[in-house]
Amino acid sequence: xxxxxxxxxxxxxxxGYTRWVVxxxxxxxxxxxxxxxxxxxxxxxxxQRVIGWNEVQYGxxxxxxxxxxxxxxxxxxxILDVVGTKHGYALSLIFWSxxxxxxxxxxxxxxFGAARFALGLGEAGNFPAAIKTVAEWFxxxxxxxxxGIFNSGTNVGAVVAPAIVPWIxxxxxxxxxxxxxGAIGFFWLALWYWLYDSPERYxxxxxxxLAHIRSDPEERVTPVPWxxxxxxxxxxxxxxxxxxxxxxxxxYLYWIPKFLNEHHGLTLSKLGPPLIAIYLLAxxxxxxxxxxxxxxxxxxxxxxxxxxxxxxxCALAVxxxxxxxxxxxxxxAALLVGLAAAAHQGWSANMFTLxxxxxxxxxxxxxxxxxxxxxxxxxxxxxxxxxxxxQLTGSYQVIxxxxxxxxxxxxxxxxxxxxxxxxxxxxxxxxxA
Numbered sequence: 489x490x491x492x493x494x495x496x497x498x499x500x501x502x503x504g505y506t507r508w509v510v511x512x513x514x515x516x517x518x519x520x521x522x523x524x525x526x527x528x529x530x531x532x533x534x535x536q537r538v539i540g541w542n543e544v545q546y547g548x549x550x551x552x553x554x555x556x557x558x559x560x561x562x563x564x565x566x567i568l569d570v571v572g573t574k575h576g577y578a579l580s581l582i583f584w585s586x587x588x589x590x591x592x593x594x595x596x597x598x599x600f601g602a603a604r605f606a607l608g609l610g611e612a613g614n615f616p617a618a619i620k621t622v623a624e625w626f627x628x629x630x631x632x633x634x635x636g637i638f639n640s641g642t643n644v645g646a647v648v649a650p651a652i653v654p655w656i657x658x659x660x661x662x663x664x665x666x667x668x669x670g671a672i673g674f675f676w677l678a679l680w681y682w683l684y685d686s687p688e689r690y691x692x693x694x695x696x697x698l699a700h701i702r703s704d705p706e707e708r709v710t711p712v713p714w715x716x717x718x719x720x721x722x723x724x725x726x727x728x729x730x731x732x733x734x735x736x737x738x739x740y741l742y743w744i745p746k747f748l749n750e751h752h753g754l755t756l757s758k759l760g761p762p763l764i765a766i767y768l769l770a771x772x773x774x775x776x777x778x779x780x781x782x783x784x785x786x787x788x789x790x791x792x793x794x795x796x797x798x799x800x801x802c803a804l805a806v807x808x809x810x811x812x813x814x815x816x817x818x819x820x821a822a823l824l825v826g827l828a829a830a831a832h833q834g835w836s837a838n839m840f841t842l843x844x845x846x847x848x849x850x851x852x853x854x855x856x857x858x859x860x861x862x863x864x865x866x867x868x869x870x871x872x873x874x875x876x877x878x879q880l881t882g883s884y885q886v887i888x889x890x891x892x893x894x895x896x897x898x899x900x901x902x903x904x905x906x907x908x909x910x911x912x913x914x915x916x917x918x919x920x921a
Contacts, residue, residue, distance in 0.1 A: 504697040506690065507625045507634075513676075513684060514618040514638035517581065520673045521614045522645025524588040525553070525607065527669055528600070529742040530653045530763070531662050533749040534756050535600075538662070545597045547875020550742050551868045553604035558864030560612025565857020569850060573617045573624070574684055580613025581673050581680075588670030592663035608864075615840070615860055620853040623844045625687055627703045629785055631844050632795075636778020636837035643771035643833060646741070650763035654756045722846040722912050723855055725905035727862035729839050732898040734863025735870035736806075736891045737832050740766075743874060744825055747884055752818040762822040769826035770833045777802055777834020778841070791845055792909040796899070798838050803895035805831035810892040813884040828891065835895060842902075846912050 528535075532546065541549070568576045587606035594600045618638050626634045649669070656665040687693055687701050717723045748754045748762060777798055784794035809828035812821050843855045874887055 502694075502696060503700045504694045506693050506697055507630075507687075507701060509683065510621065510625050511634045511637055513680060514621055514634075515641040515644075516676050516679070517577070517614060518618060518638050518641030519645040519648065520581070520676050521584070521611055522642045523649045523669050523672065524584060524645075525611060526646055526649040526741055527588070527653050527665055528591070528604070529745050530650055530759060531657060531665060531756070532742070532746050533759075534657065534662060536746075539595070539597065539600070541597045541600075543879040544875045546746075547872050547878075549597060549601045549604055550738070550871040550875075552601040553608040554738065554864045554867040554871055556605040556608030557612050558608075558861045558868065560609045561616065561857045561860035561864060563857075564613045565616040565853040565855070565860075568613070568616055568620055568853040568857075572686070573621050574680075574686075576613060577617040577621075578677055578680055580610055580617065581677055582610075584610025584613075585670050585673035586610075588673075589667050591666040591670075612857075612860065612864075616853045616856045619840050619843060619856045620849070623849040623852045625701060627701060628791075628845065629782065632778040632785075632837060632841040633775075633782045634778075635840045635844075636775045636834075639778070639833060639837050639840065640771045640774040643767040643774055643829075646767035646770065647764050650745075650760045650767075654760055658757060716914075717847075717851060717854055717858065720912055721905045723858060725902045726839065726843055726846075726855060726859040728901050728905070729842075729898045730859040730863035731866040732894045732901075733832065733835060733839075734860075735866040736894060737829075737836070738867040739870060739874060739887065739891065740825065740829055740832075742871070743878075743884075743887075747813075748818065748822070751813070751884070752821065754818070762818065765819075766822055766826040766829055769823075770829035773802070773805075773830025774833035774837055776830075778837040780834070781838050781841070795838050795842060795845065795909055796903060799835055799895075799899050799902075802831040802835035802838070803899050805834075806895045807892045810889045812888050831895070842909065845909050846906070848911070848914065851914065 528549075535541075536546065564576070564580065584607055587603060587610050590606060591600065591603040594603050619635065622631050622634045622638070653665045653669065656668055685691075687698055744766065745759055745763065748759060754762070780801065781794040781798040784797060785791060789797075806828045808824055812824040812828075815821050815824065839859075840856065843859065844852050847855050877886060878884070
C-alpha cells in the first residue's frame with residue numbers, strides 16, 4: 489500500500505535558506521554540464537580545419553550526442569525515481585566528465601562521434617535529477633524561480649566556456665581544452681557528497697523550513713510506472729514543447745560559433761566576447777522567465793495563466809532571430825541571437841516547471857526524462873538537417889526562420905493539449921501497476 493508523506497506541522501519560526509544552498513549545487517552542476525558540452529562548438533572551426541570534416545559530418549557528430557542523450561533520458565528519469573537523486577546525480581556526473589576528457593583522444597569524425605555519444609549518455613542525468621531535486625526541496629510556488637536559477641547555469645557554463653576554452657587551446661592545445669574542462673566536474677562531486685541529502689534526512693534543516701518545503705498538499709511516494717504516464721495528455725504536452733524547442737538551443741550551442749566564423753570572420757581568439765554576450769543575455773532570460781511566472785502567481789494569478797503568459801512573452805521575443813543572417817554588423821547579429829537565447833531560457837524554465845506543476849514528485853523525474861528524450865530526438869533531426877542545409881546552400885536563413893517560429897507553434901499545441909494547468913490525478917491502479 490502506498491505510503492503518505494506526513495502533513496507538515498504548523499511549526500513557527502524563521503524559514504531558513506538551506507533549500508537555496510541545494511539550488512546553488514544544482515546551478516553549479518548545470519554550469520559544469522554546459523561547459524563540457526559546449527567545448528566542441530567553440531573549437532568546431534579549428535577542429536574542422538585540423539580534422540577535415542565537412543558540414544554533413546559535423547551534423548552527424550552532433551546527432552550522435554543527441555541520440556545518446558535521448559537514450560539516456562529514456563532511462564535516467566526512471567532510475568532517479570527509483571534510487572533517488574544523490575547517487576544517481578553523482579554517477580551521471582562521473583560518466584560525463586570522463587567522456588568529456590575522452591574527446592582528447594579523438595582524431596577522426598568517427599572518434600569524435602563516439603566521444604559525443606558517451607557524453608550524451610552521461611549528461612542526460614543532469615536535468616531530470618535537478619528538476620526532481622527542486623520538486624523535493626521547494627514548494628510549488630517557488631519551483632519556477634528555483635528552476636530558473638539552476639537553469640541559468642547553462643548560460644554561465646556557456647559564458648565560462650568561451651572565456652577559457654580558446655585560451656587553453658591557444659596556450660596548450662585543443663586536447664588540453666577537453667581534459668581540463670572535463671576534470672572540473674570532480675570538484676563538484678566533492679561538494680555534492682559533502683552538502684547534499686534529502687530534506688527529511690538533512691541534519692541542519694530547521695523544522696520551520698521543512699514545514700515550508702512540505703507546505704503543498706501531501707503526495708503519495710510510491711513510484712509511478714513509466715508507461716502509465718504516456719496515457720496522460722499532460723505528458724505529451726510537455727514532450728511536444730521539448731521536441732519543438734530544444735533543438736533550437738542545440739543549434740545555438742553547436743552552430744553559432746561556426747556562423748560567426750563563416751559570416752563575420754571571427755577566429756578562435758576573437759569568438760569569446762560575442763559568445764559571452766549571447767549567454768549573459770540568456771542568463772538574464774532564464775532567471776527572468778522563472779521570476780515572471782512566480783511573480784504573477786504571488787500576485788494571485790492562476791498557475792495556468794502565469795506559466796502560459798510567461799511562455800507567450802518568451803515565444804514572441806524569439807521571433808526577431810529571423811533577421812540574424814541578414815544583418816551585416818557582427819554585434820547586431822550577436823544581440824539578435826542573444827535575445828533569442830534569453831527567450832529560450834525563460835521558456836525552458838517554465839516548461840520544466842510545468843512538469844512539477846502537473847505531476848507529483850514521484851513522477852517528475854520520469855516525465856522530465858521522457859520530455860528530454862523527445863527534445864533530443866528533435867535535436868537529432870535538426871542537427872542532421874542543418875548539416876545538409878548548410879552543405880547544400882551555405883545559408884543560415886532557413887534555419888533562423890524555423891527557429892523564430894517554433895515557440896509559438898509549441899505554445900499553441902501545449903495549450904490545446906492542456907487548456908488548464910493543474911495537478912494530474914494518478915489512479916491508484918497506476919501506482920500499483
